[in-house]
Amino acid sequence: MFTIEHEFDATVITLVDEGPMPINEDVVIHAFEECVTIEQLDPRTDTVQKITLSPGQLRDLTAALNLPEGIYRLRSEDT
Numbered sequence: 001m002f003t004i005e006h007e008f009d010a011t012v013i014t015l016v017d018e019g020p021m022p023i024n025e026d027v028v029i030h031a032f033e034e035c036v037t038i039e040q041l042d043p044r045t046d047t048v049q050k051i052t053l054s055p056g057q058l059r060d061l062t063a064a065l066n067l068p069e070g071i072y073r074l075r076s077e078d079t
Contacts, residue, residue, distance in 0.1 A: 009033075 001016040015027040025041040036058050038051045053061065063074055 001018050003014045003016075005012045005014075009032060011031040013029040013031070015029070017024045017026070025043060028039045030037045030039070035055070036053045038053070039048050041047075042049050060074060063072070
């Protein structure tokens with residue numbers, strides 16, 4: 001299950017793990033114009049872990065989800 005909320009400066013997506021046990025903590029994604037952050041509570045330390053991706057890193061991750069094992073470099077459509 002997931003939710004999508006549009007806030008003033010970001011779109012917030014929350015991914016809820018509904019699978020069989022053990023269930024992981026929710027993942028919260030904040031999509032800003034200049035970056036995307038991914039947050040998840042670490043129950044061992046009771047702190048939120050945060051990863052920040054640039055637009056280029058997000059583009060590469062999106063492409064990588066659909067590619068086989070290997071090394072790739074995305075090219076601009078202008079070249």
